[in-house]
Amino acid sequence: MISLLDLCRRIESGALSPNDALCESLATIAQADSEIGAFVAVDAGVRPGGAGPLQGIAVAVKDIMDTADLPTEYGSPIYSGWRPKADASIVALLRRAGGSVIGKAATTPFAFLDPAATRNPHNTAHTPGGSSSGSAAAVAAGMVPLAFGTQTGGSVIRPASYCGVAAIKPSFRILPTVGTKTYSWSLDTPGLFAATIADVAYALAALTGRDEMRIDQRAPEAPKIGLVLQDFAGDPEDASREALERAVSAASRAGATVIDLSLPDPVSAAFPEHPTIQDFEVRQALAWEYDHHRDALPPILRESLDAAQGITPVQYDAARRITNRARIALRDVFSDCDVLLTYAAPGAAPKGLSSTGNSRFNRLWTLMGNPCVSVPGLYDGADLPVGIQVIASFGADDKALAAAAFLEKAIQDYQS
């Protein structure tokens, strides 16, 4: 994988030109992507942006984010060859920071559950996860130092876990969704993929102007960690259970305090409300597609939209009230600890490309809007990556990143 920070340092020192950095990515894509399928469009004429913290950085942009100079197809033949007029806001922020869109990353259709054609770079017989399939795979395969994705259920943290890369789903609306195809306006959250936690943090700071996100210039302090097993979401597979156990051992050995933590009842009670909110909103968000192109929708999405037509405003309003109570109750949890630690996914990437895996350990946190980070570095018996998920209070993305970096290093030290 390409470390974004390493690349920036080489560019800043003059050892590498911004243009050569982009060309290296183009060469890797040309060499590797026929097997992986991370990209649906590549800009062979990509050029460096102006001076800025991301100058020379090639970014894979999920293809539900509008680009004025590349097609944007939302993973669907309904939008075949579609060319938006303007860049999505997150793309405009990237260009302001000097970064370059090297291509559009494969997405599941409209970022739901029907798989994209992308393969997992760690084992091409396995899914990379979804819906940000191409974004996670492009970073994992060393094609780009940074990729943009989105999460409505678990579409950032899950593919990061399956592909063994670092990722953040920041606090809700810290990164803008303008110009990104809407699935659920209460849930859709842009996220970032990179090789390491420090890389992700640097990119988030560069895009948002929130310099406190950076963690590359300070040693992370030992955090107080609340261990959360999310029983309401069912049992994990052995791979995820063992990964979490090893992370706890590593963190403890490195000096962190780890306490077992039960989520308050109002928080657990919100878990089953996620689909009600998501489905009631997508039935409006994709109303035109459903009414005019139902037969061109992929089967899982079409069935989900069929079922969603029956949800009532009363059910939706009740789900929002339960969610609001949960958000308030969740604040108190962070008086006992700096961050929460839990599973990033039920296990390693499932075999086959017919499913993108399951978001049951991610959904609640998307609904709450809290920052979530997937920490790389752990593997199952078959050498497939297994992430762990760090969660901080709303707006404390810097704390989530610092604790994730602490865990990332603790895991490296523990295994060496």
Next chain:
Amino acid sequence: MISLLDLCRRIESGALSPNDALCESLATIAQADSEIGAFVAVDAGVRPGGAGPLQGIAVAVKDIMDTADLPTEYGSPIYSGWRPKADASIVALLRRAGGSVIGKAATTPFAFLDPAATRNPHNTAHTPGGSSSGSAAAVAAGMVPLAFGTQTGGSVIRPASYCGVAAIKPSFRILPTVGTKTYSWSLDTPGLFAATIADVAYALAALTGRDEMRIDQRAPEAPKIGLVLQDFAGDPEDASREALERAVSAASRAGATVIDLSLPDPVSAAFPEHPTIQDFEVRQALAWEYDHHRDALPPILRESLDAAQGITPVQYDAARRITNRARIALRDVFSDCDVLLTYAAPGAAPKGLSSTGNSRFNRLWTLMGNPCVSVPGLYDGADLPVGIQVIASFGADDKALAAAAFLEKAIQDYQS
């Protein structure tokens, strides 16, 4: 003006065909719009939708809402001739209810303050208000029975007041913004214009499936009204002061209780935070337009965007915290009354077309997300309309509409 409910009754009884209802609107537009300038595009081939509560209803859709079959230009030459791929969600909901888009209503560029070319039907030397200029004017001139607009500061309630029509800015996100050009994602709220409060309520019920919004089948009860003068927003002109006084007299005579009410300090404290949130978000929402077409932006918007580049994330986060505290404090206000009553605008529509008026009596309520209704029926000494504004607690759009209908009738009875 055309009453939506009257039209629906005539269509339902067979006295009028849906197609003839649309043709009547086309004829009125052809006759009157060269003087008013409410429309930027008209669909001369408009056809009735399928069976539904809005079948045969011609709707003027603000031109920041995407339509697949008509150009969508956001009031800006940057988007001259632009044709989106899909309908905005609110347009798709309209078609599901059987309604028809008869044309695109003039909007100020990107729904900010630079005026559109539309004139006030009550006196063409005066502004109709903005940013939903064409939507309010099209209803006021009797061209259509229903129009869609949006409000980020005061862009629904203010033009409704200036044009003497009924309008609702519903609770935040009860009507979807998907496919509507974003200015500020925390503030942008779609709204509806029609001849009477009952018409607006019927349309809102038809679009959302929230039947409790309808008020045409029950007599409104006398509400307990909290009178709010919004001192923090400055003094009103005589026209608005007198309109509010007459509304209070009419309401009291009709049996309503009216109490003087001071907003709690945390609520008033949020008033000056509106521009910080709006401007920090629009700087991201219109980043592509600013970076690629700054010279094509109109002067007021361009200056505002220039200034917005200096707002820091720290200032934005502080504004959001103050806003959240205000929303919580505002809930308690409604334990003392059913609705609030206040000015809809500083006065009657200003003379000239160089300004669309001022949103200072609307901004706080957009920021709070509460449902706001402008009640028609009052006029100043020059026979220009002056609205009054009814506000209910979040989610209680039915209460706002019922109290507004009570006031609408009380004002009619008082003046006759």
